[in-house]
Amino acid sequence: MGQNIKGILHAVGQSIENPVILILIIMIAFTIVQIGVIISEFFTERRHLKASMPKLLDKIQKEPENIIKSIRSSHILSRQKKVLIELLNHPDLTDDTLYALAERLLEEESSHYNLRVKSSDIIAKLGPILGLLGTLIPLGPGIVALSRGDVTTLSTSLSVAFDTTIAGLICAAVAYIISIIRKGWYSNYMSVLEVLTEGVLEVAILEKK
Numbered sequence: 001m002g003q004n005i006k007g008i009l010h011a012v013g014q015s016i017e018n019p020v021i022l023i024l025i026i027m028i029a030f031t032i033v034q035i036g037v038i039i040s041e042f043f044t045e046r047r048h049l050k051a052s053m054p055k056l057l058d059k060i061q062k063e064p065e066n067i068i069k070s071i072r073s074s075h076i077l078s079r080q081k082k083v084l085i086e087l088l089n090h091p092d093l094t095d096d097t098l099y100a101l102a103e104r105l106l107e108e109e110s111s112h113y114n115l116r117v118k119s120s121d122i123i124a125k126l127g128p129i130l131g132l133l134g135t136l137i138p139l140g141p142g143i144v145a146l147s148r149g150d151v152t153t154l155s156t157s158l159s160v161a162f163d164t165t166i167a168g169l170i171c172a173a174v175a176y177i178i179s180i181i182r183k184g185w186y187s188n189y190m191s192v193l194e195v196l197t198e199g200v201l202e203v204a205i206l207e208k209k
Contacts, residue, residue, distance in 0.1 A: 017137045021160075024130050024167045027123055031171045034120055034178055045077055046185060053192055057199045064203045071200075080193045083109060084200050095205050102197050109193060113186035120182065123175035131168020135161040 059070045071084050083105045090101065142157030 134164025
């Protein structure tokens with residue numbers, strides 16, 4: 001009975017070796033893609049974020065008749081422009097409804113950025129786990145091979161073990177750095193958007209009175 005249970009555990013452990021390696025390969029590809037995405041994000045969004053929030057707020061307050069034009073000509077992010085313009089496209093809503101719409105739009109933006117961060121957070125957490133699995137699984141056959149004097153099988157098992165560990169840790173480290181960068185960027189994006197949204201709401205409500 002004991003041998004059967006051990007045999008089942010051994011079979012299960014060895015059967016997931018290839019899936020673990022496959023997932024690690026997918027993680028490597030995904031991490032490379034994420035590096036490209038964050039570089040592209042820097043050059044297409046972050047680099048062009050030159051908005052001076054106080055100046056834009058002053059312009060919105062002083063020229064309420066040109067508020068949409070001021071927003072479109074500003075250097076804030078395109079996603080931020082869409083949120084602000086969406087608020088201004090519903091002048092017939094009551095004040096409470098307008099504030100509710102603003103909260104909903106801000107929640108959607110926050111969810112959008114959180115989803116981006118989670119994608120790299122998952123890799124940062126799973127990388128070491130899968131790397132460890134990829135290390136331990138081939139060590140079993142390697143130790144058995146060592147007891148039989150099969151150096152070739154032992155060297156193959158050790159090679160797979162080290163490669164999977166390295167792959168998992170590199171993916172985790174890179175993903176962790178990407179998450180830290182993104183959290184800093186997105187926190188700034190949301191704080192800017194919240195202030196601008198408040199300014200736009202004030203103007204929109206005053207214009208209705």
